[in-house]
Amino acid sequence: MARPRSIWNGTITFGLMRVPIKVHSATQDKSVHFHEVHAKDGAQIEHRRICSKEGKVVPYNQVAKGYEVKKGEYVLLDQEEIDAAAGRQSREIELEEFVAVGDIDPVYYNRGYYLGAGDDGQDAYRLLHDAMERAERVGLGRWVFHNREYLVAVRPLDAVLALHTMRFADELVDADSLDLPSPSRKPSDREVKMAGALVDSLSASFDPGAFEDSYRDRVLALIQAKARGEEPELPDAPEPSGDTDLMAALEASLQGS
Amino acid sequence: MPRSLWTGSLSFGLVNVPVRLETAVRDRDLHFRQIHRKDGAPIEVQRFCSEEDVEVDYDEITHGYEPEDSEQVMISDLELQAIEPRRTRTIDIEQFVELAEVDPMYFDHPYWLVPASEDDGTVRAYRLLTEVMGQTERAALGRLVMRAKEYLALVREREGALTLTTMLFADETRPIKDIDAATQKSHKPARKQLDAAVAVIEALSEDWEPDKHKDRYRDRLRKVVQQKRKGETISVPDSDQASAPVPDLMAALERTLEELQAGSSR
Numbered sequence: 001m002a003r004p005r006s007i008w009n010g011t012i013t014f015g016l017m018r019v020p021i022k023v024h025s026a027t028q029d030k031s032v033h034f035h036e037v038h039a040k041d042g043a044q045i046e047h048r049r050i051c052s053k054e055g056k057v058v059p060y061n062q063v064a065k066g067y068e069v070k071k072g073e074y075v076l077l078d079q080e081e082i083d084a085a086a087g088r089q090s091r092e093i094e095l096e097e098f099v100a101v102g103d104i105d106p107v108y109y110n111r112g113y114y115l116g117a118g119d120d121g122q123d124a125y126r127l128l129h130d131a132m133e134r135a136e137r138v139g140l141g142r143w144v145f146h147n148r149e150y151l152v153a154v155r156p157l158d159a160v161l162a163l164h165t166m167r168f169a170d171e172l173v174d175a176d177s178l179d180l181p182s183p184s185r186k187p188s189d190r191e192v193k194m195a196g197a198l199v200d201s202l203s204a205s206f207d208p209g210a211f212e213d214s215y216r217d218r219v220l221a222l223i224q225a226k227a228r229g230e231e232p233e234l235p236d237a238p239e240p241s242g243d244t245d246l247m248a249a250l251e252a253s254l255q256g257s
Numbered sequence: 258m259p260r261s262l263w264t265g266s267l268s269f270g271l272v273n274v275p276v277r278l279e280t281a282v283r284d285r286d287l288h289f290r291q292i293h294r295k296d297g298a299p300i301e302v303q304r305f306c307s308e309e310d311v312e313v314d315y316d317e318i319t320h321g322y323e324p325e326d327s328e329q330v331m332i333s334d335l336e337l338q339a340i341e342p343r344r345t346r347t348i349d350i351e352q353f354v355e356l357a358e359v360d361p362m363y364f365d366h367p368y369w370l371v372p373a374s375e376d377d378g379t380v381r382a383y384r385l386l387t388e389v390m391g392q393t394e395r396a397a398l399g400r401l402v403m404r405a406k407e408y409l410a411l412v413r414e415r416e417g418a419l420t421l422t423t424m425l426f427a428d429e430t431r432p433i434k435d436i437d438a439a440t441q442k443s444h445k446p447a448r449k450q451l452d453a454a455v456a457v458i459e460a461l462s463e464d465w466e467p468d469k470h471k472d473r474y475r476d477r478l479r480k481v482v483q484q485k486r487k488g489e490t491i492s493v494p495d496s497d498q499a500s501a502p503v504p505d506l507m508a509a510l511e512r513t514l515e516e517l518q519a520g521s522s523r
Contacts, residue, residue, distance in 0.1 A: 015513025016503070035321050054293075064294045085481050087474070103465035106359075106367075112430075114436045123506060157360065167282060181380045202352050204354065212428075216407065222332065254270070
């Protein structure tokens, strides 16, 4: 079978080691995509760029990018100047440090990619893969991709290496800022024990293939039905309700499971 | 308070906890507006009906889909919600798993899950679930429908609250079998090489300190804006050429180790 196309080619370095790699996408969009249409006549909706002063359509070559430095005051930049912020267009990802796999909270992982071995780089690729696997460590470095610099983590994933762009700590919202309400009393030992038993009874090992996107198929079925001229029924959405008797609900759940 | 993205309930056996989602990621990017060069006025994007050539209000817009074998079908938001009325409003916990078993490749977007009311029953049920999940170090799997898409969702305790991460379905990740991972026997590293590579990794090992890593791109972009504001010219940096692989892996590993040892004993 043909190799999937790569979206970036370059070299991972650590110490004096150089590992030629190819970056491949790891995900594929399976959602049903709609376009915007005017409900009245079914005609496509067009997005038009209108000058807020003249009220007229602006041709694309007349569009600049502006950053608002003060209310209503924009600094205009060319795309090239914005791209300059990416820094040097490096073809290298230097793994500057390695951290323990389990130490990174999953919330930091953003987008995932697969890495394939680059030309003449198979031995080095396999060496990096096997060494990280044995050390149970993840390499951290910087990656310049599409004119933007990312913090990335490189790690073994089964037989391949995976690369993830990472979120920065200052992008994450702390739980402290959520202002969570406190209950009148802490959960009782008995409640905690019962809930723990319920968690145990519902525990299983993770099998990603066991979950299918049933919604996607049903959206397509709805489209087919409407194409045949059928009108779908619209059931009322059930109202969610909070249970007041936590203990009774836990007991009933355990009996049912 | 941040805008809530989804409100409904988290259902755990027969226990229902009314909850809402709030984003766990704040957008720190610099955003640019489209500006009309000629007069410096901001550009607004307006929606027009391509047939009538008039501006259309957002609530007059619906979803269109063209099946291969028939004419366009229009689907409303209400019809999309009706497909999964329960999952549009309820996350049913289907099972609990060990967090470490879930590969980060499946993670999509993180949210906080917070009680949707200050009602004591709700708050207590939320606390109980948070506490039990923290103690057992398990994460819950369920599904929800949001913005006309169904997501697999992982709910777990973090910093004393519940966090929900939308996840990709297995068929939304690509198979790894097509990737050249150099799995042939001939590429298997010799024991000596592997030992040396592990030694290099260990010498370069640090604790994970998320705060230490800064978004240099964001800082530089802010600087570019400042320079431009002062009327300075922005220099565009050069590109590097791709470099060649090392011919002798073992020699490179040994030199790296020597350099790292020399560096640490300085």
